[in-house]
Amino acid sequence: MPAPSHLDPRLLRAFLAVAEELHFTRAAARLHIAQQALSRDVRRLERELGAELFVRSTRQVTLTADGECLVPYASRVLQAQDALLAAFGQAGPxxxxxxxxxxxxxxxxxxxxxxxxxxxxxxxxxxxxxxxxxxxxxxxxxxxxxxxxxxxxxxxxxxxxxxxxxCEPMAVVLPEDHRLAALDAVPLAALAGETVYAGAGNPRTTEWTDLARRLFDGRGIGIAPPVPLAVGEEEFERIMAKMGNPILAVVGFPAMPRTVLRPLIDPVPxxxxxxxxxxxxxxxxxxxxxxxxxxxxxxxxxxxxxxxxxxxxxxxxxxxxxx
Structure with a gap:
């Protein structure tokens, strides 16, 4: 089959999404199109190139040798298209x-x-x-x-x-009547026996909870259990006030009603x-x-x-x- 004289960049974008996800449903969701339309675009690209790009089964999707070969070419073409649009003021926000x-x-x-x-x-x-x-x-x-x-x-x-x-210095948000609130800075050792909120149970902030676990390990500081997921600043402040636990934060964390923000020291995390x-x-x-x-x-x-x-x-x- 002769090589095509033109390839629609949309087909390459569809191919690359599947190549990165190795899953047609996830790739379709990522591109905001129906899975049927995505499959149709991939099949059309395969026809135009005269090559099978994926091995599909009921359990998995994998790239063929031709598919592996196409990935860097498709990436460069799409990067060039995006750069061209940006150069002529066509880039979106x-x-x-x-x-x-x-x-x-x-x-x-x-x-x-x-x-x-x-x-x-x-x-x-x-x-x-x-x-x-x-x-x-x-x-x-x-x-x-x-x-x-x-x-x-x-x-x-x-x-x-x-x-x-x-590297942002870390801090703790304390209720204004907390035993440590009068300190200018809170030594980590002073938090021993406390249960500190660090986003446990929130699937969007697991990287922060992991950091807290590493910091608290061996220091006798507990991580507060999950609370109802609060959406918006007012709801977060209400839930935190109701819970009453210190909150792990950074020194630039915005002020909350009836609380004080204190940097952590000895060591400075x-x-x-x-x-x-x-x-x-x-x-x-x-x-x-x-x-x-x-x-x-x-x-x-x-x-x-x-x-x-x-x-x-x-x-x-x-x-x-x-x-």
Whole structure:
């Protein structure tokens, strides 16, 4: 069969989604199309190329040798198409997840990026956790997020890119009548015997709960059990007030009624925040976002761990491997 003179980029996008998901239903959901339409596009591409790209069975989907060969070519074609559209002002808004409305680091990076790229739209979103945002990134419903990359499942990490931005000192939110509220800073040892809320049971923030477990291990600090999942700041504050437990946070966490925020010391624990995006993302606003993160990290010394500070080895490796 002669080689086709033209390939519809839509067919390549359908192929690549299946190649990455190895699952037609998930790929169809990611592209916001019916599974039948996705299967039809893949079959059409196979006909036009004269090659079988997938081995399909009732239990699994795998790439053939021809499918493996096509992946890098399809990726480059789609990247070039996205770059072309961006160069001529046809790129849509860049959807940037800040996790929560008071996220100081993410907001500063976004503000600087908007200054660097005033002609491009960078739209803020709030997904309340990198684990939840990662699924949205892979589905194409978000472009960029911020959070603890090392805390993601390795399967998710393999499908995303990241750039370390800041080692944020951690803190604890205390009810204003708590026994430790009068302190200017709370030694970790002083939390022994306490049960601290760290998002346990929330499927969107498992990376944060994992960090808490690593920090509390061997220190006699418990993790509060799951609570009803609160949507919105008012509901979160109401649930936290009703529960009455200290809350693990970072020093820039926004104020809550009838509480105080105290930095943690002895040692100073830090949470590594990274910029995270799906592979092959091309967008002029994204270039500005990465530049903003690099500039602020350098200017503010954001990636320095305080002397005697605490950072899990798995997170330290994230910084080391990017250097």
């Amino acid at each position: 860049l959807l940037v997840d800040l996790n929560y409305r008071g996220a100081a680091t993410a907001r500063r990076v976004l503000h600087r990026a908007r200054e660097l790229a005033p002609d491009h739209e960078l739209m803020a979103r709030y997904e309340s956790g990198l684990t939840g945002a990662a699924e949205e990134l892979l589905a194409g419903r978000l472009d960029v997020s911020f959070g603890r990359f090392a805390g993601l499942d390795p399967v998710l990490r393999a499908r995303l890119e990241h750039q370390p931005v800041r 830090v949470s590594l925040v990274s910029l995270v995006w799906r592979k092959r993302l091309v967008h002029p606003g994204f270039d500005a976002l990465r530049r903003a993160a690099l500039e602020l990290s350098a200017e503010e010394g954001w990636l320095r761990v305080p002397s005697g500070g605490w950072l899990p080895a798995i997170d330290a490796d994230v910084i080391r491997l990017r250097d």
